[in-house]
Amino acid sequence: MLDDASARAAVVAAADRLFYAQGVQSVGMDAVRNEAGVSLKRIYALFPSKDDLVVAVLRHRTRRWDEGIASAAADAVTPRERLLAVFDFLDAWFREDGFRGCAFINSFGELGATSPGVADAVREHKESFQRYACDLAAEAGLPDDVALQVVLLAEGAQTTAAITQDLEVARRARRAAERILDVPTPAAA
Amino acid sequence: MLDDASARAAVVAAADRLFYAQGVQSVGMDAVRNEAGVSLKRIYALFPSKDDLVVAVLRHRTRRWDEGIASAAADAVTPRERLLAVFDFLDAWFREDGFRGCAFINSFGELGATSPGVADAVREHKESFQRYACDLAAEAGLPDDVALQVVLLAEGAQTTAAITQDLEVARRARRAAERILDVPTPAAA
DNA sequence: CGGCTGGGAGAACGGTCGTTCTCTCAGTGG
DNA sequence: CCACTGAGAGAACGACCGTTCTCCCAGCCG
Numbered sequence: 467m468l469d470d471a472s473a474r475a476a477v478v479a480a481a482d483r484l485f486y487a488q489g490v491q492s493v494g495m496d497a498v499r500n501e502a503g504v505s506l507k508r509i510y511a512l513f514p515s516k517d518d519l520v521v522a523v524l525r526h527r528t529r530r531w532d533e534g535i536a537s538a539a540a541d542a543v544t545p546r547e548r549l550l551a552v553f554d555f556l557d558a559w560f561r562e563d564g565f566r567g568c569a570f571i572n573s574f575g576e577l578g579a580t581s582p583g584v585a586d587a588v589r590e591h592k593e594s595f596q597r598y599a600c601d602l603a604a605e606a607g608l609p610d611d612v613a614l615q616v617v618l619l620a621e622g623a624q625t626t627a628a629i630t631q632d633l634e635v636a637r638r639a640r641r642a643a644e645r646i647l648d649v650p651t652p653a654a655a
Numbered sequence: 656m657l658d659d660a661s662a663r664a665a666v667v668a669a670a671d672r673l674f675y676a677q678g679v680q681s682v683g684m685d686a687v688r689n690e691a692g693v694s695l696k697r698i699y700a701l702f703p704s705k706d707d708l709v710v711a712v713l714r715h716r717t718r719r720w721d722e723g724i725a726s727a728a729a730d731a732v733t734p735r736e737r738l739l740a741v742f743d744f745l746d747a748w749f750r751e752d753g754f755r756g757c758a759f760i761n762s763f764g765e766l767g768a769t770s771p772g773v774a775d776a777v778r779e780h781k782e783s784f785q786r787y788a789c790d791l792a793a794e795a796g797l798p799d800d801v802a803l804q805v806v807l808l809a810e811g812a813q814t815t816a817a818i819t820q821d822l823e824v825a826r827r828a829r830r831a832a833e834r835i836l837d838v839p840t841p842a843a844a
Numbered sequence: 845c846g847g848c849t850g851g852g853a854g855a856a857c858g859g860t861c862g863t864t865c866t867c868t869c870a871g872t873g874g
Numbered sequence: 875c876c877a878c879t880g881a882g883a884g885a886a887c888g889a890c891c892g893t894t895c896t897c898c899c900a901g902c903c904g
Contacts, residue, residue: 487768488769489764489765489766489767489768489769491680491681491765492680492768492769494860494861494862495861495862495863496860496861496862496884504882505882505883505884506862506863506882506883507865507881507883508882510862510863510864515863516861516862516863566764566767567763567764568814570818571760571814571818572764572765573764574756574761574817574818575678575755575756575760575761575764576678576680576761576764576765577678578755578817578818579676579677579678579755580677580678580681588818589818592815592818593819596819611827611830614827615808615827615830615831615834617811617815618807618808618811618812618815618828619804619807619808619811619831620811621811621814621815622806622807622808622809622810622812622814623807623811625757625760625810625811625814626781626806626807628764628767629759629760629763629777629778629781630778630782635807638800638803638804638807639804639807641800641804642804642807642808642835645804645835645838646831646834646835649834649837649838680891683890683891684891684892685854685890685891685892688854693852694851694853694854695852695854695892695894696852696853696894696895697851697852699892699893700851704892704893705891705892705893
């Protein structure tokens with residue numbers, strides 16, 4: 467038998483794959499059970515309800531997102547380049563098989579109105595990303611407003627790439643971000 | 656009794672309100688029946704399935720969107736201002752009670768993977784908006800790439816406004832669009 | 845006025861989903 | 875070897891949903 471931590475991880479990973487590919491409400495708990503190889507009894511011992519499982523999946527995605535942008539930024543030397551590295555991370559992600567947009571945006575649209583837990587998890591994720599961008603911009607001597615403009619581009623790139631399947635989107639968003647960052651900001655510095 | 660056209664319109668309007676507020680799968684056909692005041696038998700005579708109703712709702716939303724951005728652009732004199740008017744339209748929309756993001760993005764996340772009809776309707780809507788932006792940009796002597804960068808801002812603004820409830824988002828997106836449009840484009844004109 | 849059509853209301857049906865329960869059995873302590 | 879605990883597998887349960895069907899009555903034609 468798996469210990470609790472391994473079972474939890476297997477269930478979250480399985481649910482993540484299924485929810486992301488098909489939408490949360492299209493996936494029954496039986497499907498999660500089959501994909502994870504963990505009995506329903508065990509799943510319900512680890513997560514009191516499907517809603518809690520969805521929230522756990524989102525928290526797990528937040529960790530993977532944070533690691534992804536940190537790793538993409540690792541090679542960059544200036545804060546400006548670390549900010550732009552977000553778009554390189556997006557570019558690689560958009561090219562993955564089965565890319566279907568931002569799981570947080572998708573979950574918010576599907577469940578945000580009916581599940582406060584999901585809405586909170588999504589909000590916290592987006593706020594954390596905004597803070598990350600603002601911190602980098604501050605290092606570069608740029609105001610929050612510019613950082614948040616770049617964040618808008620990243621968000622728009624994710625939904626647009628999902629819907630249009632256009633592989634150019636991330637590069638285009640990066641060019642737009644460069645344009646925004648390169649405008650001289652009179653009030654800053 | 657209502658004629659077919661009026662019944663259709665009532666059902667689509669009712670379904671639109673409910674689907675947008677709660678997500679499609681959280682709304683049963685009984686709820687649509689009650690909201691529209693049209694019997695289930697009649698609804699199924701007008702729409703073969705719930706899926707067809709969802710598509711009809713999205714097509715209706717496309718018409719309203721097109722009218723909205725056209726009306727916001729009506730007062731503008733230059734193509735550049737007509738393009739930026741999109742963000743004034745978004746600003747007014749984000750301030751409405753019950754604003755919950757872009758219905759197309761929400762529907763795509765929830766149903767795009769399981770309903771080809773929904774996926775197509777969403778794709779067509781987004782492509783139509785991209786074409787609108789490219790046409791205006793062309794009038795202003797700007798390349799498609801710049802227009803599509805502005806579109807990314809509009810898309811990002813919609814999801815960000817929905818999740819963060821920040822009323823500043825549309826104005827910030829507009830400022831970003833101005834920055835992008837004001838960069839001299841060496842290859843153009 | 846009386847039979848008929850056609851549409852409204854909502855019950856009914858088959859299926860599915862989230863959640864719980866039962867049955868079975870492997871592994872352990874005496 | 876035997877009683878016992880605890881976990882797995884999956885049946886079962888109650889609720890709900892999309893769709894269809896039945897019943898009933900209003901309004902028209904003879």
